[in-house]
Amino acid sequence: MGGAEEVHALRGVSLDIHPNEYVAIMGPSGSGKSTLMNIIGCLDTPSSGLYQFNGVNVSDMNDNELAKIRNREIGFVFQTFNLLARSNALHNVELPLIYAGVPAAERRRRAKETLDHVQLGDRVHHKPNELSGGQRQRVAIARALVTHPSIILADEPTGNLDSKTGEEIMMLFEELHHQGNTIILVTHEADIAAHAHRVIRIRDGKVEHDELVTGRKTYATA
Amino acid sequence: MYFLNELKEGLGISFRAVRANKMRSVLTTLGIVIGVVSVTLMATAIEGVNRAFDKSAEAFGTDVLYIQKFPWVSNEDWSVYNNRRNIELKYAERVERHATLIDAVAPVVSTIRKVTYGDNAMDDAFITGTTDQYLRAAGFTLSDGRFFTPEEASGGRLVCAIGATVAENLFPNEDPVGKTIRVEGYPHTVVGVFEKQGGMFGRFTADGRVVIPMNSFQTHLGGRRDVTIQVKVANLKIMEDAKVELEGIMRQARGLEPGQANDFNINQQELLTQAFEPISLTIAGIGLFITGLSLFVGGIGIMNIMFVSVTERTKEIGLRKAVGARRRTILMQFLTEAAALCLIGGLIGLAIAFPLSFIIDQFLPTAMPLSVVFISIAISLVVGLISGFLPAYRAARMDPVEALRYE
Numbered sequence: 001m002g003g004a005e006e007v008h009a010l011r012g013v014s015l016d017i018h019p020n021e022y023v024a025i026m027g028p029s030g031s032g033k034s035t036l037m038n039i040i041g042c043l044d045t046p047s048s049g050l051y052q053f054n055g056v057n058v059s060d061m062n063d064n065e066l067a068k069i070r071n072r073e074i075g076f077v078f079q080t081f082n083l084l085a086r087s088n089a090l091h092n093v094e095l096p097l098i099y100a101g102v103p104a105a106e107r108r109r110r111a112k113e114t115l116d117h118v119q120l121g122d123r124v125h126h127k128p129n130e131l132s133g134g135q136r137q138r139v140a141i142a143r144a145l146v147t148h149p150s151i152i153l154a155d156e157p158t159g160n161l162d163s164k165t166g167e168e169i170m171m172l173f174e175e176l177h178h179q180g181n182t183i184i185l186v187t188h189e190a191d192i193a194a195h196a197h198r199v200i201r202i203r204d205g206k207v208e209h210d211e212l213v214t215g216r217k218t219y220a221t222a
Numbered sequence: 223m224y225f226l227n228e229l230k231e232g233l234g235i236s237f238r239a240v241r242a243n244k245m246r247s248v249l250t251t252l253g254i255v256i257g258v259v260s261v262t263l264m265a266t267a268i269e270g271v272n273r274a275f276d277k278s279a280e281a282f283g284t285d286v287l288y289i290q291k292f293p294w295v296s297n298e299d300w301s302v303y304n305n306r307r308n309i310e311l312k313y314a315e316r317v318e319r320h321a322t323l324i325d326a327v328a329p330v331v332s333t334i335r336k337v338t339y340g341d342n343a344m345d346d347a348f349i350t351g352t353t354d355q356y357l358r359a360a361g362f363t364l365s366d367g368r369f370f371t372p373e374e375a376s377g378g379r380l381v382c383a384i385g386a387t388v389a390e391n392l393f394p395n396e397d398p399v400g401k402t403i404r405v406e407g408y409p410h411t412v413v414g415v416f417e418k419q420g421g422m423f424g425r426f427t428a429d430g431r432v433v434i435p436m437n438s439f440q441t442h443l444g445g446r447r448d449v450t451i452q453v454k455v456a457n458l459k460i461m462e463d464a465k466v467e468l469e470g471i472m473r474q475a476r477g478l479e480p481g482q483a484n485d486f487n488i489n490q491q492e493l494l495t496q497a498f499e500p501i502s503l504t505i506a507g508i509g510l511f512i513t514g515l516s517l518f519v520g521g522i523g524i525m526n527i528m529f530v531s532v533t534e535r536t537k538e539i540g541l542r543k544a545v546g547a548r549r550r551t552i553l554m555q556f557l558t559e560a561a562a563l564c565l566i567g568g569l570i571g572l573a574i575a576f577p578l579s580f581i582i583d584q585f586l587p588t589a590m591p592l593s594v595v596f597i598s599i600a601i602s603l604v605v606g607l608i609s610g611f612l613p614a615y616r617a618a619r620m621d622p623v624e625a626l627r628y629e
Binding site for chain 2: 043064070076078099101143
């Protein structure tokens, strides 16, 4: 995982995010945070400027190359979970591995392992409609983790959850960060952003603030 | 290797999608099912017609030539042939004397008369006057009794051999051999019965015939007639040579000069099959095109539903792309779904058409040709791939960001 990431947002923004950072990108709607997230996540390419990901310039990559990076290096977590409704938890988590061409047996093993890791080992065969909101988001997080990605990109991960469940999920992210993952959170809520170690505030396509958080919420890790 | 995996994954997704929308899948596939049933039944019917024709043409014998005034198939006006001189009895003797490549030759004259036996009658029996060589020259077989002897033939004895239909009409309950029937009032004793031939050309087969010696015919039913000289060629391989030889003999018999065209025709079964083929192909072409239209409509139904399916799953497509699916993968997923639906439709269509083909068989002896089975399956797949392509392409080209935002 070495190397720096530089991002230029629409109105001339320059950012570096390093491995094992826990960053929150905060801003109101229309601030450009979604565009920024899409570029970071290789879902979109910048119209001008340079995006270096893990030392590689991805700004001019074609669709197939970007898909490969998304598959291997980026784990998405969405506000609306975006699970396949007709598949069970195991198959949902397997999805990135399927596109990575991993053989079936190994796929299943890794997916099961990752579900265990997020405390859902006993729900592998449940379909999304048989799971609570918090459990669904955990499946989504497991899916994001299963390829051991360079970054985990979460877009309003607690937006569809009640506050108690939301806190549980934020606890999970804290743990994942502690285990070495790089976490990038995109949100418009200040108290969610406060969980991160560094907050980047965006407004009107420009970075307003970029500072480490003092007095942030922490969780005692066992 | 990767392709196979993608295919397997695509199939898995397809079956799950089909199961989730059972009613919709059934209705969509129905179009393909009906299309495949129509096309295969049409092909089966065409096969039946062709078979019926081939069987009927058999009645003329593949190795029999007919020297006649008229050609069987012609584009010209009948008057061209009407004015020709009749073929005469004596030519048969010439042919017999000079031809080396033939097996048998018999002169044949015919007319339609009433025949009776007791209270039973047949109004339109095909009375045929000929020699003892006729059985071989025509390639007929007997199912009962014998044909007339040379003595009976030359002596103009009052004997006859009858066809299966005549036997059915006059002798429904008894053995015809040995009984005496009346041909236009003249008594003839039945010596033999021909094997049933069936087919479309009823008049020309043995079935409706009453065959009597030439002399008897000419004495009782009229002498001045146009004769057909029926010739059985020794074997099929020398057919062309035999034709040339006969042509030579006939030209000499007719006194034709080297530059003059033939004023007779040597007809053969092949003429019929040659004439029939273009007709058969045209009918087949039109028939299959029309039924193919229904399959086309089925394909449109598939395309329509696939577009709906793609739109419904926009978010899913966005998610798959976000997680690393390439355009090609998405394309394959939806193509597989369309092809799978069509293949299922095709197989169901075949399963329905197969028993129905037995019903057609009752009216027109036929069977579903094996080639049609394979072609139907192939066409179903192709229809699926073509119909599914545009929707699948649209899915593949979706922008993941837009797709994920879709409500």
